[in-house]
Amino acid sequence: MSDAFEQRAIELDAADPLRQYLDEFVPARDRALTAYLDGNSLGRPTKAAADGLAELVSNGWGSDLIRGWTDGDSPWMQWPETVGDLIGRACLGAADGQTVVADSTTVMLYKLARAAVDAAPEGRAEIVLDTDNFPTDRYVLEGISRERGFELRWIDADPDTGVTVDQVREVVGERTALVVLSHVAYRSAWLADMPAITQVVKDAGAVMLWDLCHSAGVVPMQLDEWGVDLAVGCSYKYLNGGPGAPAFGYVARHQQGRLHQPVQGWMGRAEPFEMAPGYQPAPGIRSFVSGTPPIVGMVPVRAGVEMVERAGVDAIRTKSVRLTEFAIELHDAWLAPLDVRLATPRDPERRGGHITLCRSDFRQVYRKLWADGVIPDFRSPDGIRVGLAPLTTTYADVVTSMRMIRDQIS
Numbered sequence: 001m002s003d004a005f006e007q008r009a010i011e012l013d014a015a016d017p018l019r020q021y022l023d024e025f026v027p028a029r030d031r032a033l034t035a036y037l038d039g040n041s042l043g044r045p046t047k048a049a050a051d052g053l054a055e056l057v058s059n060g061w062g063s064d065l066i067r068g069w070t071d072g073d074s075p076w077m078q079w080p081e082t083v084g085d086l087i088g089r090a091c092l093g094a095a096d097g098q099t100v101v102a103d104s105t106t107v108m109l110y111k112l113a114r115a116a117v118d119a120a121p122e123g124r125a126e127i128v129l130d131t132d133n134f135p136t137d138r139y140v141l142e143g144i145s146r147e148r149g150f151e152l153r154w155i156d157a158d159p160d161t162g163v164t165v166d167q168v169r170e171v172v173g174e175r176t177a178l179v180v181l182s183h184v185a186y187r188s189a190w191l192a193d194m195p196a197i198t199q200v201v202k203d204a205g206a207v208m209l210w211d212l213c214h215s216a217g218v219v220p221m222q223l224d225e226w227g228v229d230l231a232v233g234c235s236y237k238y239l240n241g242g243p244g245a246p247a248f249g250y251v252a253r254h255q256q257g258r259l260h261q262p263v264q265g266w267m268g269r270a271e272p273f274e275m276a277p278g279y280q281p282a283p284g285i286r287s288f289v290s291g292t293p294p295i296v297g298m299v300p301v302r303a304g305v306e307m308v309e310r311a312g313v314d315a316i317r318t319k320s321v322r323l324t325e326f327a328i329e330l331h332d333a334w335l336a337p338l339d340v341r342l343a344t345p346r347d348p349e350r351r352g353g354h355i356t357l358c359r360s361d362f363r364q365v366y367r368k369l370w371a372d373g374v375i376p377d378f379r380s381p382d383g384i385r386v387g388l389a390p391l392t393t394t395y396a397d398v399v400t401s402m403r404m405i406r407d408q409i410s
Ligand SMILES: *Cc1c(COP(=O)(O)O)cnc(C)c1O
Pocket: 104, 105, 106, 107, 134, 136, 137, 182, 186, 211, 213, 214, 234, 247
């Protein structure tokens, strides 16, 4: 006997226009998997990634060898920019020549934030950030503040929601050099008002840097149109780039030439193979590359982003909102009566692609779920984070996982 929610899930899955994308992913084979709810932390591998990696090893790397850097239609040397342009077009609302793939998110964040701080006019010596931003963002900015003698201005973010436009307006001013915020909060899934906050920061004469790790590939955005200065993001969450896949950085054209990143390596130099004395930045976005591009790591990124481009980020967002709505409905029916607290905004306009559920015993519940092949995330002290990646999560997965949580605590 299936209950009403199960029936709804069957109907929603049958009518899902993105349903066929699940077939493009590598199925879990060697370990039991009941429901994967961590696609917002490590996206699943695409079959195209597996094929592309095999192809790279046998043909590109295996046969072209070092000629792969310079020969053919798509020489590796250009991948930081060409894969960057693809991400810009498919996910960011960014015209070509402003997005680059390199480094990890942490390193790219350091490079862009340092560049912004170094270019700040005299008297602007504050960096604005929030207490609930992702740890690496806080640590990197603490380091830069120490390195450069800049002061940190902390916004006290509500951990169940996130940073509001008014909070930003209150702290920015003529002392502000840089503001760094996450588009989607990693814990609550709060979706910050990117166009409004960017405008407030620009009106104050400061530079805005967005961390897109939890929004790229699942929440549409228009970086160019909204006048964003800088952004960073990772490619292994909703872009399915694989564990440790390289990050991307966006530097708006109006900031290029004005900003100089601190890790000035040979691959970001003009004419690197001249091996000439002295560093001269390459023109445009290329100057934000430091060392040899991570080609092996970019193969799955390219496959994942091409898939997102085909599916369309607007269609992905539509399903994402329905998935989180459905999960919240199940929370209200099954979990709220058992004292589970929803730590995620109910307004879909202010919510990203995951939900967080809290109860004091959820650390133990989470361990039991993992043992049963239901794989959400745990966020200290008491939050189970349910990530609903639209290209791989079914409505049936939502019912299964919420029922398993209920059964553990009832
Ligand atoms: C996942 C994530 C990161 C990860 O940084 P790495 O350098 O790739 O480990 C950074 N910021 C946010 C907001 C994230 O969600």
